[in-house]
Amino acid sequence: MEITVQTASKSYPIYIKPNGLDELSKVIQKNNFTNLLIITDETVGRLHLDNLRSALPETVDHSVYTVPSGEKAKQMSVYESCQTFALKQGLDRRSCIIAFGGGAVGDLAGFVAATYMRGISFIQVPTTILAHDSAVGGKTAINHPLGKNMIGAFHQPEAVIYHTDFIKTLPDHEIRSGFAEAVKHALIADSDLLNMLMNEIKDLHEMNDEQLTHVLQRGMEIKANIVSIDEKENGLRAVLNLGHTLGHVIESSLGYGKTTHGEAVMIGIVFALHVSKEVLGLSFPIERFEEWVKGLGYKLEIPQDLSFEDAYTGMQRDKKTIAKRPRFVLLETIGEPVLKEVEENVLEQVFDMMNNYIK
Ligand code: NAD
Ligand code: ZN
Incomplete structure (x- = not known):
């Protein structure tokens, strides 16, 4: 290929x-x-x-x-x-x-x-x-x-x-780390790939050569397409940040090395899906998605000692933030990302919901 x-x-x-x-x-x-x-x-x-x-x-x-x-x-x-x-x-x-x-x-x-x-x-x-x-x-x-x-x-x-x-x-946690970015690529650009992944991949160890090659190939094509339009990160490239606004905060609150990057990003992806539903009316079976990724070994709990206040301060430090208002990559539908400022109260509501509902 x-x-x-x-x-x-x-x-x-x-x-x-x-x-x-x-x-x-x-x-x-x-x-x-x-x-x-x-x-x-x-x-x-x-x-x-x-x-x-x-x-x-x-x-x-x-x-x-x-x-x-x-x-x-x-x-x-x-x-x-x-x-x-x-x-x-x-x-x-x-x-x-x-x-x-x-x-x-x-x-x-x-x-x-x-x-x-x-x-x-x-x-x-x-x-x-x-x-x-x-x-x-x-x-x-x-x-x-x-x-x-x-x-x-x-x-x-x-x-x-x-x-x-x-x-x-590769050890399991590194497989999960990389696969999360592949799921991200599917969510922002390729609903067929997402369907294929959700229907066919139930165990990351059992991906065959054909599936692995396909996942890598589509992931790289999607990234390459975005990068070819926006090589120096002036605009569109920001959509690659889906899941990373909260993901980075979780990664740093746990301490680097305690979780892999992609495993933290997967929590951020689920968060962004819920926010997308609240703000843009995203129609997507988020619960089915959560069950699928949990079955693959991802943990979706927000770390116990991360308060919303600290998470919000962390998200304000994100490089997409303008005038202290965090902006998120959200999904209009699968394959259609948008960059949007989100009100603090919406973020808090979803944060609290994920805290209670996933544990
Ligand atoms: P990594 O290179 O640290 O690899 C993860 C671990 O797996 C390491 O301990 C490594 O020794 C081990 N490893 C690598 N290949 C292996 C194999 N085949 N078998 C067994 N063990 C193996 O990390 P990564 O997860 O590949 O990448 C994370 C890094 O990539 C971060 O530093 C991040 O900032 C960077 N990154 C860069 C970009 C970019 O656009 N440049 C994008 C995303 C991430
Ligand atoms: Zn990443």
Whole structure:
């Protein structure tokens, strides 16, 4: 399966298949890179690096730099050591960085590539479901002690190569994290995909290759479409934020690492569906949706110690907020998102309802 992503700055291919690595050496040879730097994390390196290396063309030298797994990869100090390693390896402007891992490695390695000698090429080889989201769109970033993703750049890859067999080693909570973003993509743009998911996927472990490829492919197409219209996040791209206004607050109130991003976003998605019903009269079987996602292992409880007041203050900090009034991505119908300011009392009412009714 191949998709082409078209952005104002460039176009590039995405390959998605169980043996996607077959495409890697073709892309490398076509681009005539002088040498390669693989940036991976400890977990992915341990599980899959041999496999990746054996797919590289013998004619091009490569080196490997391994960073800590998870969000720790996106520390400033790790970024600096990647640059030091790249300089010592003698990477030049025709070298290429291969981002081999989930979204964290993708964001880090992409930002290293965006800034090394003012920008060199990189290829994404994503290994998580969540990375179907992060590998498209060209956003790269590291974290600052004062905020997540605060230091970054827009930098598009030469190609995204999804070897879906890698996903088979993902732990449950990471599968749920990525699948939540796929559900989000279906809700904002594709009611057929949503129906397919709700009817066919009852156990995330039992997704077959065809279903997984379809979920990743449609998710990436939807994201790519939105990004191609709004590469630098001036307007439409905000719809990708469905579920994230409350999701981010829950993620930070529990403490990063206590829940995955996507699991927190799923609570935010359910919240946004209820708000959509209140404000826009969304007609959608929300209860059936809730039962479905609970069956997949998602927990929909708002954390006990998160009061509405604190949640509201957190939502006001969201970057969609204007003049302290939080704006939400809501659904008119499935596939038709709108960005809308929502009154505090409506938010409180839905918050209280979810608090009581889901527990
Ligand atoms: P991640 O890269 O931290 O991966 C999650 C965990 O799974 C890590 O511990 C990793 O080592 C492990 N892992 C990865 N692949 C594995 C595999 N095949 N088998 C077993 N374990 C594996 O996180 P993620 O969930 O992929 O992505 C989250 C990151 O993506 C966040 O930093 C977020 O800010 C970023 N993000 C970026 C964008 C963007 O547009 N750039 C969009 C969404 C998210
Ligand atoms: Zn997200």
